[in-house]
Amino acid sequence: MMKQRVKFILCFILLLAANVYAAEQNLDADRAYNQGVDFYSKLDYNKAEENFLQSMNTQDKRLEQWSAYNLGNAFFKQAQTAEQSDPASANQTYQKALDFLKRAIELDPEDKDAKYNYELTAKKIIEQKQKDQQQNQKDKQQNQKDKQQNEKDKQQDQKDQQQDKQEKQDQQKNQDQENQQDKQEKQDQQDNQEQKDQQDKQNAKASENQQDKSQNASQQNEQNRQMTEQEAKMLLDNFQQSEDKKKEMDLYKAQQQDSPGVKGW
Secondary structure (H helix, E strand, O other): OHHHHHHHHHHHHHHHHHHHHHHHHHHHHHHHHHHHHHHHHOOOHHHHHHHHHHHOOOOOHHHHHHHHHHHHHHHHHHHHHHOOOOHHHHHHHHHHHHHHHHHHHHHOOOOHHHHHHHHHHHHHHHHHHHHHHHHHHHHHHHHHHHHHHHHHHHHHHHHHHHHHHHHHHHHHHHHHHHHHHHHHHHHHHHHHHHHHHHHHHHHHHHHHHHHHHHHHHHHHHHHHHOOOHHHHHHHHHHHHHHHHHHHHHHHHHHHHHHOOOOOOO
């Protein structure tokens, strides 16, 4: 009899402790739920999510259902915010929202709001998948265009490089021709100058020879014109003798005319 009473007392104590623990747990869950609602109203969905997850840990099915419903809504809002910046993360968050809304419906099949939000979230996931597929298709097309453009740019670069190479070769060829032409012109100028110098030397020498010749001729003429005093005297004597002879001849002729009959001595 004593053993049965002791057993009954132990069971009562355990039940009481369990009720106390459950009551404390429910109290913590209520507090976390209320904080979650407060954060949700302030649009702080991350903090709301943390508190609703805590309020899910309760023996109160009604509180658990509300917490699951609000968790689904909090994840939905987070997914909406991430759609543009991080589509992959948004898809995962939409899926979390769908899971918690499903749990809310399981806890309360009559919750029309939970059903509506579940359908809305499911549509969002489908739309997001379609957007992802379209985006992937666009990315694929863009990648193909980029690849074609890169190939086109590569070909254009090769063409430009070949053209630049050809232009450089042409420029080098023209430069070489100009250098050769300049060199030839300089050589021609040098040759012409040498020929001119040679001709000038020849002309100068010829002129010098001519001057020497003229000078010699002048000297010779001068010498020819000049007579010594003796030659002049001799010439004058000869001239005088010639005159004397002429006079004698003239006198002789005159005598002969005066005495024609005389023939000798």
